[in-house]
Amino acid sequence: MQIAAIVSRSRAPLLASASHLSRILFSSQSLRSVEAVVSSSPQPPSVSGIFPPALGCARRYHDGRPRGPLWRGKKLIGKEALFAILGLKRFKDDNEKLDKFIKTHVLRLLKLDMVAVLNELERQEEVFLAVKVIRFWLYFVLRKLYLIAYVQIQKQDWYKPDVFLYKDLIIALARRKKMDDVMELWESMRKEDLFPDSQTYTEVIRGFLQYGSPADAMNIYEDMKKSPDPPEQLPFRILLKGLLPHPLLRNKVKQDFEEIFPDQRVYDPPEEIFGLR
Secondary structure (H helix, E strand, C coil), X not given: CHHHXXXXXXXXXXXXXXXXXXXXXXCHHHHHHHXXXXXXXXXXXXXXXXXCHHHCCCCCCCXXXXXXXXXXXXXXXCHHHHHHHHHXXXXXXXXXXXXXXXXXXXXXXXXXXXXXXXXXXXXXXXXXXXXXXXXXXXXXXXXXXXXHHHHHHHXXXXXXXXXXXXXXXXXXHHHCCCHHHHHHHHHHHXXXXXXXXXXXXXXXXXHHHHHXXXXXXXXXXXXXXXXXXXXXXHHHHHHHHHCCCCHHHHHHHHHHXXXXXXXXXXXXXXXXXXXXC
């Protein structure tokens, strides 16, 4: 308003407005205000601190600096731990994908990253995910310690191969559907020329069928046929029932069963039940 009044009364409006504007901008009071702002605060000076409100420049603007992290403590979490947390939260509604993600990504984390993952899950109240990770980690550590201890025991002079020790461990793992661990122990047992009993064959075959691996079940079946012990009916019947969706494999087992047990009969359900028409 003052500038407009001066310009309107002046005979040389452009020169008058320019001279008055320079006096306002470069007056000692304005320069002292600029000095005070720059020396007192490390932050960049604001527009209203330099230019008087009379010029209409009192509006504030964002200083352009980046904001702080939206995720509290994000700077303290490594990239691997952050990736693990995001993956756990992504697959928490799918148990199969969650278990696979924990085995392939979470268990290989370093100790500090694992602690950071557990702390962050606890802070976000993801208790289910934290407990799941702890259970897998404990099982992984105990399994590793067991295998190390068992290898050391095998090196002792007093050690003798014991099929019943293998049997208890294999059956316990098969009932929990830990088929990777089952196969590891199975190969170790076969290297010592040990054959399990019929119950062990039955549990392992049932475990592979429930795990969705009929090919592995057939491999155990072929190994069972090499056993020096006489076969029993139960493993055959488990296979005949579990291989109903696989007629070619089932027919092979059925022929072997009829040759070994000629007095027994095999029930064949109607083909349309399983879409084999």
